[in-house]
Amino acid sequence: MTERAAVARFVTDLGTVVLCEEEHSLPLVHVSVSLKTGSVHDPRGLSGVVRMCTRLLRMGTRKLSATQIEERIDAMGAHLGVGCSSSYVHIGGVVVAHNLEKFVALIGELIRSPAFRVADLSRVKRETLAELAAACDDDRSLAARHFRAFAFGEHPYARPIVGNSRSVKAITRAHVLRHYDKHFVSENAVIGFAGAITPLRARALVDRHLTLARGKAPTESVPVPKLEKGRRLLIVDKPERTQTQILMGTLGTHLDDPDHVPLTVANVVFGGLFTARLTHEVRSKRGMSYGASSSLGHDRQRELWSMWTFPSSKQAFECAELELRLMEEWIKGGVKPSELRVAKSFLEKSHAFEVDTAQKRLDQRIETEVFGLPEDYHSGFTARVHGVNVQSANAALKKRLSSDDLAIVVVATAKDLRSELAKLPGIRSVEVVPFDRI
Amino acid sequence: MTRKTRTPREELVARLNAARRKNSAPSSKLRLLGELPFGEGHTVGRYAFGNGLTMLVLPDHSAPVLSFHTWYGVGSKHEKPGKTGLAHLFEHLMFNETKHMRKGVLDRMIESAGGETNAATWTDWTHYHSELPASELPMIAKLEADRMRHLVLRDRQVVSEKEVVANERRYRVDDDLEGEVSELLYATAFTRHPYGWPTIGFMRDIENFNTADCRRFYKTYYAPNNATLIVVGDVEEEAVLRVVQHEYGSIKASKIPPLRAAAEPEQSKERACLLTRPTPAPKLALGYRAPSFRDPDYVALALANDILLGGRSSRLYSRLLRDEELITDLHGSIAPFSDPGLYELWFSLRPGGVLPPVLRIVDQELSRMRTEPVSVRELSKVKNRAELGFLQGLETAGGKAEQLGFFEVVAGDAGILFSRLAALRAVTPKDIQRVAKRYLRTGRRTRISVLPSEGVSLDASSDSEEARA
Structure with missing residues (x-):
């Protein structure tokens, strides 16, 4: 094992990166195992495989049943979560320090010897289908789910992480095993500890419990996403809505894009603060929506820039039209020096809250490793923000964002709003899908 | 006769009180209420000022940040039928203009300083909190004291904020099944006690509030003797108390009406x-x-x-x-x-x-x-x-x-x-x-x-x- 003690980063002999953030103020330890794989690696037509594989890890090992696993987690006073995003998988949680070894041993057993029993797969499939149905109750998540699929089209980023009814039903044990064997290997993993633990102890725990099968990280690359031309509208039709959920967006930047930080600053000006333009115009001045914000996604390839509001059905058209106008003005006119000063000041000074706990510091370092970012990606963030000026922010805006090519998703009662929303400026096409289509 | 030795906190209180000007209001006089153990090696200082303001301070030097909380002892149970949601609407209004600041200045100052601020209301309390870099203690104390004393309430702001709250209600209750069911659950379970009405208020009540309602509410409940300040973070206790004494010391106490919430009768049938x-x-x-x-x-x-x-x-x-x-x-x-x-x-x-x-x-x-x-x-x-x-x-x-x-x-x-x-x-x-x-x-x-x-x-x-x- 090689060691760079100053930053508590080790690489095991099998190539697994291990990180440790030591902090003894509370008797808690956070443990994290991340794999550089996510729903972008779902086979075409089989979205949900990676998530299914991840969920099955806690459904049983060669020695333990799901019931025994859950009994052990709860008895330790631990919290364990398994999760899957587009680009990485995470297994980890938190435990009171005196139960750390037992907790790490259990995580090790889950990731090293999952049983992937057919009966458990069937059970998880049934659960997933029920969860897909349950998600129809939440208008905001309905909008988010449809938004990604609608915006990204055929690109892997469009794949619903959970899958859909057809893909979930089609997943077999062989699909899950194939994914596990290929991606759950030593060089594809990043292990982290934060809290009441020393680097020495972390190293010993990894050696004893968390050694994955030797293997190189797969090198599949994700294609560059493209957005369809024009402004396209999708209405997710749900009866009896008094309020709408509106998401609109276009392609933004990727993590290592030189325009990413300037665009991050510009986005703070537009919709990243309570006093930002979008929030001010929509909520503070007009009271149209309880929330109004914009965000810039980040991943290996260009992610979405998007804005979100939820006006009443009566004000949906007016609000959406206002958002489009504000976006056009922002891109065309750029940000003002006074706005830029506030945004930069916020980002630079609020960085203290990104690193105020050991767990947050660890999460940043894991992200750096998983995405293969420069070592100073997070520690140098405030300096890069400091270097942004009006010219670079406005250049990034014009270069990266398009108010002509937009995906717009509205959860609403279609019979009340379809004809009105179709009149939004520049709308090229209108589609309507029922809310309960899963 | 032996003389009792003062604890460091008692010394601190004596020092701060001695430093008060001769003509200082009695409301700024500080008392130590006690020390609360807080985990290993830490204690919380618990104080009260002459105007009834309670103050808890926990120095925590693990990160260069500061958390400044103000809890007011007023929530939806202090409302009346027909005026439900007033405590929550008021929480929104507290982010508006004061005698010294235009609308939006408070948020802008906190955001420029790298901080975040928000608030919450429930049945028994209303809670304002700001998370900031530790150096911003004087600023946040000044802002919070200013809106405790000098909030300006005009028709235009009340009308606009009612619209925001109506949209919040649609989001949390009218178009959210679990929110709607929860509202009905409490309304059915509580026939007399104010817990039977929703903190966000019924839509008809939100629509009917006027500026006079809001002014009355502010005058009654937003006072130092109905508030507790909590400061946790990379701060020195003396500096915190000095700043708070300066900003809040001259704010007068209010007469808080005793709450006589109707007792809920025992329930014997489902x-x-x-x-x-x-x-x-x-x-x-x-x-x-x-x-x-x-x-x-x-x-x-x-x-x-x-x-x-x-x-x-x-x-x-x-x-x-x-x-x-x-x-x-x-x-x-x-x-x-x-x-x-x-x-x-x-x-x-x-x-x-x-x-x-x-x-x-x-x-x-x-x-x-x-x-x-x-x-x-x-x-x-x-x-x-x-x-x-x-x-x-x-x-x-x-x-x-x-x-x-x-x-x-x-x-x-x-x-x-x-x-x-x-x-x-x-x-x-x-x-x-x-x-x-x-x-x-x-x-x-x-x-x-x-x-x-x-x-x-x-x-x-x-x-x-x-x-x-």
Whole structure:
């Protein structure tokens, strides 16, 4: 094992990166195992495989049943979560320090010897289908789910992480095993500890419990996403809505894009603060929506820039039209020096809250490793923000964002709003899908 | 005769009081109320000013940040029928203009400083909090003191904020099934006590508020003797007290009317309601009349809740979700209110499911809890989980400040925060059985059932990426 003690980063002999953030103020330890794989690696037509594989890890090992696993987690006073995003998988949680070894041993057993029993797969499939149905109750998540699929089209980023009814039903044990064997290997993993633990102890725990099968990280690359031309509208039709959920967006930047930080600053000006333009115009001045914000996604390839509001059905058209106008003005006119000063000041000074706990510091370092970012990606963030000026922010805006090519998703009662929303400026096409289509 | 030695905090108070100008208002005089142990090696200083302002300070140098909380002892239970939602609307209005600042300046100053600020209202309290770099203590104290004393309320702002709150209500209640059911659950369970109306207020009441209502509310409840300040972070206690003494010392106390909330009569028969809504699957909400947060039974009932549905090895999770596969989601909690509230349980069924088997299993498990003592092992498991949750709540400065403020306002003493942990560890299987017998009876229950509207059924013909491919 090689060691760079100053930053508590080790690489095991099998190539697994291990990180440790030591902090003894509370008797808690956070443990994290991340794999550089996510729903972008779902086979075409089989979205949900990676998530299914991840969920099955806690459904049983060669020695333990799901019931025994859950009994052990709860008895330790631990919290364990398994999760899957587009680009990485995470297994980890938190435990009171005196139960750390037992907790790490259990995580090790889950990731090293999952049983992937057919009966458990069937059970998880049934659960997933029920969860897909349950998600129809939440208008905001309905909008988010449809938004990604609608915006990204055929690109892997469009794949619903959970899958859909057809893909979930089609997943077999062989699909899950194939994914596990290929991606759950030593060089594809990043292990982290934060809290009441020393680097020495972390190293010993990894050696004893968390050694994955030797293997190189797969090198599949994700294609560059493209957005369809024009402004396209999708209405997710749900009866009896008094309020709408509106998401609109276009392609933004990727993590290592030189325009990413300037665009991050510009986005703070537009919709990243309570006093930002979008929030001010929509909520503070007009009271149209309880929330109004914009965000810039980040991943290996260009992610979405998007804005979100939820006006009443009566004000949906007016609000959406206002958002489009504000976006056009922002891109065309750029940000003002006074706005830029506030945004930069916020980002630079609020960085203290990104690193105020050991767990947050660890999460940043894991992200750096998983995405293969420069070592100073997070520690140098405030300096890069400091270097942004009006010219670079406005250049990034014009270069990266398009108010002509937009995906717009509205959860609403279609019979009340379809004809009105179709009149939004520049709308090229209108589609309507029922809310309960899963 | 021996002379009592002053503690460092007593010395500090004496120093700050001696430094007051001769003509200083008595309201700025500081008293030490006590010291509260806070984990290993830390104590919280608890103080009061002459104007009734309570102040808790916990220096925590683990990160260069500061958490500044103001808890006002006013919530929706202080409202009247026809004026529901006023406390919550007022929370929004507190971010508007003051005598010295235009609308938006407060947010802009906090954001420019790298901070975040927000607020929350519930039945018993309204809570304002800001998280900032530690160097911004003077700024945030000045801003908070200014809006405690100099808020300006005009028709234009009240009208605009009513619109925002109406939209918030649509989001949280009218178009959110669980929010709507929760509102109905409380309205059905509480026939007299103000807990029966929603904190966000009924839509008709939100629409009818006027500026005079808001001014009256502000004058009555926003005063130092109805507030507790909590400061946690990378600060020196003396600097905090000096700044607060300077900013708040001359604010006058108000006459807070005593609250005479109507007592809720005992419930002896189950109450039930049925809704039909556009949802793919049925839902079930249960509410059992429960003890107040201050009641010693609260801790035992919280552990009983964890035995039933805390974690995946809990009794109801195991039976309903894993073994019988009847539901998709379940959760439960006991309302942390200063008066007796509800123990709420929520079950989201699988599509095509029916309610009676779910209710039967819930009843079986509650009956089991009343008649059989839980094993020491099972109890120890939920105690471990509770301890983890407790510690996780204290990981950040903001978390610590929130816990201190909540206990000070709802339990009446922030010191109870740590004795709660001891109380939790002392709960026995007999305690669990006793509270189950006392509180978890069908006669004390309110039940809301939701069935899918006609015509709503799952369409599994997805047209997403896979279907198009």
